[in-house]
Amino acid sequence: MAAPRTAFAPGRFYGAPTIERRLPGVRLAHLAATMSAEHVDEHSHDDAHFVLATRGRYETTAWGPETEGPVLVYNPPGVVHRDRFVETGGYFLAVSFAAGDWRALADGGAAIDALRLTGPVARRAALRLTRSLLSADAEPLSLEGLSLELAAEALAPPRDGDRRPPWLDLAETYLADAFDQPIGVADLARAAGVHPVHLARGYRRWLGAAPGERLRARRLERAADLLMRGRLPIGEIALAAGFCDQSHLNRQFRHAYGVTPGEFARLCSPRPTRRPDVSGVQDEAPVTP
Template identity: 85%
Template sequence: MAAPRTAFSQGRFYGAPTVERRLSGVRLAHLEATKRADHVDEHSHDDAHFVLATHGRYITTAVGPETEGPVLVYNPPGVVHRDRFVDGGGYFLAVSFEAADWRALADAGRGVAIDALRLTGPVARSAAVRLTRSLLARDAEPLSLESLSLELAAQALTPARDSEKRPTWLDLAETYLADTFDQPIGVADLARVAGVHPVHLARGYRRWMGAAPGDRLRARRLERAADLLMRSRDPIGEIALASGFCDQSHLNRQFIRAYGVTPGEFARLCGRRSDVSGVQDDGAGPA
């Protein structure tokens, strides 16, 4: 007879908290993974929660495009999954809402996603990264933590209707961007690969991605930079060039806009404290 699946109560995961805060309607924790991949079984959670993997390679079956950079996942209450870190030493942020509170948020909004989602949009990622930084600072105001938590929650509270499936040509264009982001790319190049008129492509990007093609190119470059900051020990200046940016200053400005932190701060959040502690971030802010 098969063993029953584990059903975790609110805020409980395969991890040991390094920092934990309980607020009105939400529970926040930064955790160190405690189970090897082969020891993580299928399981569920009583709560609705978000997980941001800040260190280590994280595998998820959640719906959504696979991208580089930090993995951010939303899981509804009761969904069965086996998301896990491939190797040991993983760290992650967990943002948990009790099922009743989550239903209340859904009733007040426009519905809620019923499937596990892989969130790759800039608003969701920025909120999750800033929430991680605030939580690890240990002295953040509850209002700030609650606001960022709700900003993140909103990304799963307005799902697209089934009749609004995004077109397949968009996947072709996105794949092309992912493969050639470090090269000069024009709208005509994307339109040719996707097989649509450039005007149609620009309108489609704005409707389905909420951004212009140029914004998505920049996002791809930032995803590569974030991925390298998480996994490599290369100097930030070299990471900037490898990600398609002109220099470290250029990366710094764009990274702050997208994630709300500098590349150096992000690297420290991801566990690279020893080799970036002496690195000075470029002081230039968003321009």
């Protein structure tokens, strides 16, 4: 007889907390992963939550395109999944909304499936929230506001008729494979098998960005991925990701994610001290994505 799936109580994840904050309507935690992939079973959570993996390779079955850089996932209350870090040593942000609070917030408009959020708005909010949570003087209003900005990205999910066409995935794959080379619209159109004008319109319609903006996003994702590994100086990462120099990367990274590459690197491997949440009470159960 199969063992019952674990259903975690609100705010519970596979990991050990470094910082926790409990605010009206939302619980925030920054955690160090403690379980490798083989020790994570299928499970669910009683709450709606977001997980941002800032260090370590994180596997998820959530719907959405796979990209490099920090993985950001939304899971509705009760959804069964086996999202996990491949190895120990990862860090992640967890943003949790109690099921009742989430339903009231969503008012019937939230996604019912797990989503992989790859848009710049969602990533920017999650990274800023991580930075604020780890700071010593984080204002509750700032934390709540950033949490709601992140929540908004799951409160207007795409309808079935709004799913992007298959040719766009071909173009995005080509972009991911050749992002460090000179690329023109004609190259993308040829790879996707569509007319260049159709491609340009499709990019704006489905991704809200021009092909050149998507190329820049791919380069930023590669830079973020290299920063998460923590093995190269930022100057070398800039060149490896296709940027002219470190200052070019700094400008583009801050504009896209709201933090500099150096700040992001520190978020990937923080050294905060544990402290109680705002209620002054530590959770007793081991925080175990």
